[in-house]
Amino acid sequence: MTNQALENAAQAIRNARCIMAFTGAGISVESGIPPFRGPGGIWSRYDPALFEKAYFKQHPADVWPLLKTIFYDMLDSAKPNAAHHALVQLENNGKLAGIVTQNIDSLHQAAGSTVVHEYHGSTRRMQCMSCRTFFDSQDISLDSLPPCCPACGGVLKPDFVFFGEGVPSHVHQAATALAQQADVCLIIGTGGLVMPAGRIPSIVKNNGGTLVEINLSDTEYTYRISDYFLQGKAGTLLPKLVHEVLQ
Ligand SMILES: [Zn+2]
Structure with a gap:
């Protein structure tokens, strides 16, 4: 990853009207959750x-x-890590409308995020x-x-949500509504392999929005729909990105 990619992603976030985050297991690994x-x-x-x-x-x-x-x-x-806290900072500065998470650990709320749609429950x-x-x-x-x-x-x-169990419709609707409003989606720590959750970023993309992906390695999103791919640990890159956005 180059600093240029980070700066470009930060610029997209600064220019955005409505930003959301879509998170998965990768954001919680640094909190000790496998x-x-x-x-x-x-x-x-x-x-x-x-x-x-x-x-x-x-x-x-x-x-x-x-x-x-x-x-x-x-x-x-488990305690929230620097990536969870960076999303709180983004929200506190009016730059994050909400989070759709596939995680059931509630670490976003523990960090202080207030709009969290727990797609797979808690x-x-x-x-x-x-x-x-x-x-x-x-x-x-x-x-x-x-x-x-x-x-x-x-x-x-x-x-x-257990295997063989559907996502509650009110959660799916709230997550979809957020994605339909967003013009930037931060994809953090997820490869989008679990459906239907994995399609959330596509809603943003299909509406002309921008996808900023932070993952340890490339994923289904990386070459198909991500606009910016920041490769590395969320706990390192997300605070850097947020610092760049808010400076
Ligand atoms: Zn009972």
Whole structure:
């Protein structure tokens, strides 16, 4: 990556009317959260079939210990990193309308971002599979598994999207509406392989917008639709980019 690419991307952001960010696992790796895909990823250690909605419904007692280990014990200790904070800085300066994230770690909110559409849900809430009531995960003990609904005793499911489960329509609509308004989309730490989330940047592109991609290596987006590709760690490049935009 050249400084010229960074300057050009910063210029596009300065000139933009409405900027959004589309983030994935890559932005949270520097917070100690392993990605799902790739070497060392969660799916290299656990069978994704265990996280099918249908399997979970049949075998919640088998799946919950894994959910606790992978998603709750680990995420409890994770803190936002410099990339999350850079997006907050952009928002505080009126240069970021909102974030669509595929992550379920809520680190954008922990950093202070206020408009975050969690496309695949979040670990912060659980829903009763019997009475459909939602609960704050902090209010639910995981000492005995599976956790039960305080209201009806039904089994609780984390409020994130399992395999074989659709994206909630209100989240999809909010994310799409943001993308339709945006004239710049920052693609950060995601290769866009998971559908339908991966199509969000295309909405911006199809409306004549500009795509600024920050990833460790090239992706499906890089040569197909990205206008600027900044290669490297989000925690290093995003603060640099934001500094360049705001100077
Ligand atoms: Zn219930």
